[in-house]
Amino acid sequence: MKKRTLLLLVFTFLGVGKYCFENYSLVAPAIIPDLKPILASYQSSAIERYSFGFNNLIGASIWVKLLQNSDHRPVQEDRLSWEYAQLDALTTLDPNNFRAYDFGSIFISTLRRDKVGGKLLIEKWTKKRPNFWRPWYLLGMHHILELKDYASAPAFILKASKMHGAPEWLSSLGIRLMSESGRLYPALKISLELLPQLRNPEAIERVAFRIRSLNYRIQKNQWQEMLNNYLKSKHTIATKLDDLKAFGNSSNRELSSIVEAEKNNSLAQFLLSETFIFKIDPNKKEIVSAEPEKTDILEKVGIFTQN
Numbered sequence: 001m002k003k004r005t006l007l008l009l010v011f012t013f014l015g016v017g018k019y020c021f022e023n024y025s026l027v028a029p030a031i032i033p034d035l036k037p038i039l040a041s042y043q044s045s046a047i048e049r050y051s052f053g054f055n056n057l058i059g060a061s062i063w064v065k066l067l068q069n070s071d072h073r074p075v076q077e078d079r080l081s082w083e084y085a086q087l088d089a090l091t092t093l094d095p096n097n098f099r100a101y102d103f104g105s106i107f108i109s110t111l112r113r114d115k116v117g118g119k120l121l122i123e124k125w126t127k128k129r130p131n132f133w134r135p136w137y138l139l140g141m142h143h144i145l146e147l148k149d150y151a152s153a154p155a156f157i158l159k160a161s162k163m164h165g166a167p168e169w170l171s172s173l174g175i176r177l178m179s180e181s182g183r184l185y186p187a188l189k190i191s192l193e194l195l196p197q198l199r200n201p202e203a204i205e206r207v208a209f210r211i212r213s214l215n216y217r218i219q220k221n222q223w224q225e226m227l228n229n230y231l232k233s234k235h236t237i238a239t240k241l242d243d244l245k246a247f248g249n250s251s252n253r254e255l256s257s258i259v260e261a262e263k264n265n266s267l268a269q270f271l272l273s274e275t276f277i278f279k280i281d282p283n284k285k286e287i288v289s290a291e292p293e294k295t296d297i298l299e300k301v302g303i304f305t306q307n
Contacts, residue, residue, distance in 0.1 A: 062090045063100070074113040083108045084117030091124060101125035105138060115146040136160035137170065144177070154178035158190065171198075172206040179214055184221070185254055188214045192258070192268050211271045216298045218255055222248075223278050223287040237282050 066086045075081040087104040091097060101121060109118035119142055125135040140156030143149040157174035160166055171194055178187040191211045198204045229247035230238050238244055262268035277290040289295040 058093055062086050062093070066090075070107075070111060072111055075117070080117045080120075081108055081112040081114040083112055084114050084121065087117075087121055088124070091121070091128075095128050098125070098129075101128075101135065102138070105142070109142065109146050115142075118142055118146060131163060133160040133163035133166035133170070136163070137166075140174070140177075150177065151183075154183075154187075168200050168203040169206065171203065172210060175207070175210050179210070179217070184214055184218050185258070188218065188258060192262055192265070195268060196265060208267070208271060211268070212274060213298045215272060215274060216276050216295060219276050220278060220287055220289070222255075227280065227285070227287055231285065237285055238280055239282075241278065241280065 066083060070083055071081075083104075087100055087108065090100050091104075094100070101124070105118045105121045105125075108114045108121070119139070122135055122139045122142055126139060129135060136156050137160040140153040140160065143153040143156065154174050154177040157170060157177060161170035161174055175187050175191050175194075178190065188211065191207055191214065195204065195207055195211070198207060223241065223244065226244035226247045227238065230244050233247065259269070259272050262272065276295060278287050279290040280286075281288045289299070
């Protein structure tokens with residue numbers, strides 16, 4: 001009886017110990033501090049210098065450590081995340097580990113909200129593979145989604161669109177971003193230059209639609225500028241568009257020069273010859289479309305709105 005009781009106590013003790021061991025940590029997990037940029041850079045170069053040829057082995061160890069010890073706290077504003085430092089070291093030891101660039105940049109931007117670290121990692125990838133479209137695409141999207149830098153993003157997206165293997169929709173996305181950042185004339189010029197180079201019917205249709213949208217917005221902006229000039233001069237709202245013609249601006253000449261440059265491109269000439277009808281909204285003091293059923297779809301084109 002005593003042996004059974006003792007055996008039961010031993011199993012009970014072992015069971016309680018197992019439960020405590022699995023569910024409670026006797027040692028609090030270490031909080032790994034974020035790093036100043038200069039220290040993050042030094043860590044990467046130091047690991048490479050003293051790797052003694054064991055780059056792949058050390059890189060694998062860093063990857064495992066990264067997955068086990070990653071934090072979720074937002075990184076401090078003047079620091080780079082510990083996770084970025086690990087990925088920087090990993091890609092220095094193994095520059096061809098493209099998963100570390102691709103997954104890693106999204107990982108640290110999302111998990112640690114390390115926007116600068118994500119940008120630096122993708123830029124490092126573009127230097128390693130300057131002719132591969134994906135790092136340039138990710139760099140552009142990082143500027144949009146994380147840095148809110150809408151002016152810089154289109155150039156990266158358009159650069160990616162011209163590379164071998166890039167999806168057809170990238171060129172349309174880049175032009176859309178450029179037009180949404182307010183650079184209507186450069187966006188129109190790039191769209192027209194791109195049009196003759198396309199062979200895919202869907203891509204041609206997308207870019208042609210983009211040209212129509214840009215043409216519409218340029219025409220509308222011209223009338224709006226004339227209305228604003230009229231209001232400044234007359235201090236009252238005009239009743240009809242004809243009243244605004246004396247308050248024109250030089251942007252008409254820029255559009256005319258674009259049309260002249262495309263005189264040998266029949267499709268471009270056809271798209272640029274489209275004229276839209278507008279009217280004055282006296283309550284809003286704005287130019288609006290007189291044919292909303294025709295132009296609503298052109299108005300809705302875009303990704304973001306800048307304040």
